[in-house]
Amino acid sequence: MTSYDPKITAVLCVDLYNDFLSDGGKLFPWIKDIAAENNMMENLRTIVRTARTSGLTIFHVPHHRWESGDYVNWKYPSPYQLGAAERQAFAKGTWGGTFHDEFQVQPGDIVATEHWASSGFPNTDLDQLLKRNYKEKIILIGLLANTCLEATGRIGMELGYHVTLVRDATSARSHEALRAAMDINGPTYAHEVLTTRELIAAITSNAT
Template sequence: MLFDTSTTALVLTDPQNDFLSPTGATWELVGKSVEENNTVEHIEQLLVSAKASGYEVFVSPHYYFPHDHQWEFGGTLEKMMHEIGMFDRPGPLDLDGFSGSGADWLERYKPFLQDGKTVVCSPHKIYGPEQNDLVLQLRKRGISKVLLAGMSANLCIESHLRELLEQGFDVAVVADATAAAQHPELGDGYAAALINFNYIAGVVLTTERAIEML
């Protein structure tokens, strides 16, 4: 893959406190992986590089509103997210209590994500972008290549990777700018994701290599 500012964009999934802050709802599950990969720092480095080089940045966020908690079925981690109040907001038009909450951006990312240029898409609801406007926003700007990073590796990143590929995008994954849950019964989500990244993605990069290419 060759990156250029007219056809390539950085896409971040869920750069939010509930995944990336020690006070977040999932830190007990993902914290070790986040720290081992230096995920927080690597995402920031990608943002710095993309903004400095003139690449567009898109965010596919994750929010849950009260009506989302009325779903009658779901997968294991999907149920867990609802149970622990992950990404909760009081309503789609209500920002009461949002600042600094688990649904908010990590504070150090705000200068980049709230610069008036970053495209913040509507929320995805389970793992992939099928329910939000990410693909529309990318296509409206002529983007055909995606540099993908964020949380979490075997869930939202892998689901975004698969759907974007099916939609005709060329996708590179930044393997150390993500992380995943490590669970004694469910297994190591990060290790599982790396296998599939290598099988599926157009290319799998380190943050260092991605910055060089940008």
């Protein structure tokens, strides 16, 4: 199994907003059932906690926070972008557009600029921040498995990063979407597709 040297490894926390993770969040109904089956919240906590204690850097990869007027004059906004605008998902300055209490930015964390579509890389400083900090292995956790997580991982691979997906530290709107992201599409670009237990074992074995 791959080793995760903290000098070159980053954990990418993708879109860990209240609108996704908290009861009452606008998108929480989309993911809550599969997230419960996956034990997603506890796995996210475990990965972030273990990463911090093992010296891996936490990168926050946030989706654009909606503001009035977004996409109105865009030539080709996607259906997902228009849907997000209609719902006012992750609205700037609101509780829903705030990182979940358990995944707030802490000293030593790095926050990328917000991505407008699915991938955390285009039109952001994520690639520059990773390279500036000598990170070449990225572990992706967060939401959604078949949109932002997959798009970030795909482009990360294209940019030369070693990509790890964690199948039970994410969720999707359907079992079919999750299976496609982890079992069909994931192996075409990710170097590892692990469970949280497997990932923690790999991280902690590196520290011994």
